[in-house]
Amino acid sequence: MPQVLSHNLSSGFDFVVATLTCLVKKDNNGSAVLPFAASDLVITPSQWSSHVVGKISSWIDLDSVNDKLRIDSEITLKQEIAWACHLSLQACVLPFPKSASCGNYARCVNQILQGLSNMQLWLRVPLEKSEVMEDDMKDSINPEMFDSWECWNSFRLLCEHHSQLSVALDILPSLPSISSLGRWFGEPVRAAFLHTKSFLTNARGYPCLSKRHQKLVAGFFDHSVQIILSGTSKHNISPGSLPQTKEADNNAIPRHQLRPYLDYVAYLYQRMDPLPEQDRIEHGYRDFLQSPLQPLMDNLEAQTYETFEKDTVKYTQYQRAVCKALVDRIPDENASTTTVVLMVVGAGRGPLVRASLQAAEETGRKLKVYAVEKNPNAVVTLHSLIKLEGWEKLVTVVSCDMRCWEAPEKADILVSELLGSFGDNELSPECLDGAQRFLKEDGISIPSSYTSFVQPVSTSKLYNDVKSHKDLAHFETAYVVKLHRVARLAPTQAVFTFAHPNYSCESNDRYKKLCFEIPPETGSAMVHGFAGYFDATLYKDVHLGIEPNTATPNMFSWFPIFFPLRTPVTVAPGSPVEVHFWRCHGGAKVWYEWCVTSPSASPIHNSGGRSYWVGL
Numbered sequence: 001m002p003q004v005l006s007h008n009l010s011s012g013f014d015f016v017v018a019t020l021t022c023l024v025k026k027d028n029n030g031s032a033v034l035p036f037a038a039s040d041l042v043i044t045p046s047q048w049s050s051h052v053v054g055k056i057s058s059w060i061d062l063d064s065v066n067d068k069l070r071i072d073s074e075i076t077l078k079q080e081i082a083w084a085c086h087l088s089l090q091a092c093v094l095p096f097p098k099s100a101s102c103g104n105y106a107r108c109v110n111q112i113l114q115g116l117s118n119m120q121l122w123l124r125v126p127l128e129k130s131e132v133m134e135d136d137m138k139d140s141i142n143p144e145m146f147d148s149w150e151c152w153n154s155f156r157l158l159c160e161h162h163s164q165l166s167v168a169l170d171i172l173p174s175l176p177s178i179s180s181l182g183r184w185f186g187e188p189v190r191a192a193f194l195h196t197k198s199f200l201t202n203a204r205g206y207p208c209l210s211k212r213h214q215k216l217v218a219g220f221f222d223h224s225v226q227i228i229l230s231g232t233s234k235h236n237i238s239p240g241s242l243p244q245t246k247e248a249d250n251n252a253i254p255r256h257q258l259r260p261y262l263d264y265v266a267y268l269y270q271r272m273d274p275l276p277e278q279d280r281i282e283h284g285y286r287d288f289l290q291s292p293l294q295p296l297m298d299n300l301e302a303q304t305y306e307t308f309e310k311d312t313v314k315y316t317q318y319q320r321a322v323c324k325a326l327v328d329r330i331p332d333e334n335a336s337t338t339t340v341v342l343m344v345v346g347a348g349r350g351p352l353v354r355a356s357l358q359a360a361e362e363t364g365r366k367l368k369v370y371a372v373e374k375n376p377n378a379v380v381t382l383h384s385l386i387k388l389e390g391w392e393k394l395v396t397v398v399s400c401d402m403r404c405w406e407a408p409e410k411a412d413i414l415v416s417e418l419l420g421s422f423g424d425n426e427l428s429p430e431c432l433d434g435a436q437r438f439l440k441e442d443g444i445s446i447p448s449s450y451t452s453f454v455q456p457v458s459t460s461k462l463y464n465d466v467k468s469h470k471d472l473a474h475f476e477t478a479y480v481v482k483l484h485r486v487a488r489l490a491p492t493q494a495v496f497t498f499a500h501p502n503y504s505c506e507s508n509d510r511y512k513k514l515c516f517e518i519p520p521e522t523g524s525a526m527v528h529g530f531a532g533y534f535d536a537t538l539y540k541d542v543h544l545g546i547e548p549n550t551a552t553p554n555m556f557s558w559f560p561i562f563f564p565l566r567t568p569v570t571v572a573p574g575s576p577v578e579v580h581f582w583r584c585h586g587g588a589k590v591w592y593e594w595c596v597t598s599p600s601a602s603p604i605h606n607s608g609g610r611s612y613w614v615g616l
């Protein structure tokens with residue numbers, strides 16, 4: 001071990017995956033297991049914990065029909081894990097189950113997990129799936145079909161999504177379809193074994209990977225998946241063709257046979273585009289569950305306004321919308337004689353007031369602005385902004401809730417930004433219904449409409465984070481979250497739309513049933529919940545939103561919303577996912593309820609708004 005470790009570390013590797021035990025020796029009775037490992041003193045405790053991942057004996061078969069093999073396997077598994085714990089290893093790699101029926105293996109692992117302190121168990125899973133032929137689609141189940149994800153799924157279901165059980169993928173020379181690969185990005189994949197067999201040879205005789213493998217490895221880098229090189233060198237690179245590095249010159253250190261592979265993986269890493277500035281800022285928010293803001297019920301803090309105000313893209317879109325509305329409303333010939341009354345309702349600290357005044361300047365229209373804001377703290381800043389900018393003659397500040405303000409005149413244009421990640425979830429419909437009393441009959445609302453969207457997602461990380469609260473309420477709450485370790489399983493579909501002004505007297509309650517088709521080549525999949533987005537039409541063709549297909553580039557005011565499922569739903573290939581969403585109100589609150597009815601029925605989540613609601 002000391003030599004193996006020092007050779008690997010000095011060759012640029014971070015850690016080794018090593019078997020921990022010698023062959024099991026039994027005494028004459030065949031019962032007691034005699035010394036099974038070398039001393040823990042061969043390397044230091046910190047070397048064990050920082051640079052060694054344990055590899056559990058690959059021969060173990062805990063579901064063997066052979067009782068002796070099964071029992072020996074169980075003893076060995078427990079003994080090796082106990083030894084790995086003694087060494088404080090960070091992780092151990094478990095061999096892939098020998099058969100699809102892995103109940104006993106999962107039972108033993110589950111038992112081990114119950115008493116495991118910090119160590120992770122990485123179940124080794126080959127990245128393999130038989131491709132679906134059209135004929136296979138007709139006969140629903142073909143016994144010849146193999147999808148390693150299904151085996152992993154059974155195993156982790158048996159272990160109840162234990163957060164210390166994760167995956168080490170074995171990357172084979174050929175890869176399954178892109179959409180089936182996508183599923184793994186919603187799984188707790190910690191490592192990927194890249195076997196030397198999976199490498200190709202470039203024109204200069206060096207190892208390289210196919211384009212598809214390169215893309216996959218880049219995806220792994222982006223998801224903090226460790227790459228493990230395994231196998232023996234398949235590329236005979238003559239020493240003469242090696243670059244002349246100090247290391248190569250030094251005859252005392254034999255060059256590591258896997259070094260060319262490591263160099264290639266390092267090259268793929270270095271070649272990656274650096275994260276854009278905004279993504280770097282948001283890095284810490286990846287997969288971090290946050291409660292949605294309640295700007296109506298609560299008063300936002302200065303910091304929150306500060307963050308909004310940095311998003312110049314959002315205000316540019318508003319300015320474009322106001323420009324178009326002003327030009328439509330006032331023909332050029334009346335521009336110098338007619339004053340447009342524009343009300344910013346929910347003005348915050350004033351960025352939409354500024355955008356509106358800039359639009360007036362840009363289009364040469366005359367504007368009178370009312371800035372209506374119910375947060376008394378933001379009103380303080382609004383007043384000082386107006387003084388600072390010398391806008392006293394143009395802007396009137398109103399410290400009032402728009403739903404009860406008695407306006408002295410009617411508005412030509414009502415500008416608001418009361419949108420949440422799911423569009424209507426910050427109660428824009430209710431607020432604007434209250435405000436439209438003071439909009440002229442032919443007045444314009446910016447935004448003129450907004451629509452929410454959802455799509456089923458697989459995300460074991462978020463599921464486990466919600467589960468860690470150990471209560472029902474957290475499973476019946478929607479979260480704002482920058483989704484990262486997520487597999488988006490089907491294209492988004494529209495849920496609720498609201499248009500303004502709205503003189504229809506229709507309720508703002510809504511109900512929508514949606515049916516999602518997961519592409520059959522994905523294979524089976526697990527739905528942990530639904531990702532939600534919105535798109536808003538500000539005015540005519542000016543829109544703003546986060547729906548992935550139409551998202552406004554470089555806008556960062558909103559992360560998606562996530563509606564979890566109490567029990568994740570496994571979906572067989574070709575089976576539709578039917579989901580229902582309700583928007584309800586009662587008392588002084590508005591809430592969503594949701595459920596799945598196909599392929600199996602889930603409970604109705606958040607019945608009567610018992611766990612999560614937005615205050616009116």
Ligand SMILES: C[S@@+](CC[C@H](N)C(=O)[O-])C[C@H]1O[C@@H](n2cnc3c(N)ncnc32)[C@H](O)[C@@H]1O
Pocket residue numbers: 295296299300305308309345346347348349350351352372373374375378400401402403416417418419431
């Ligand atoms: C999402 S913030 C946007 C603020 C500002 N327009 C911006 O872009 O920075 C919504 C603002 O609307 C205010 N607001 C929400 N409901 C309101 C209501 N019914 N009447 C007046 N202001 C309201 C909140 O206090 C908050 O300042």
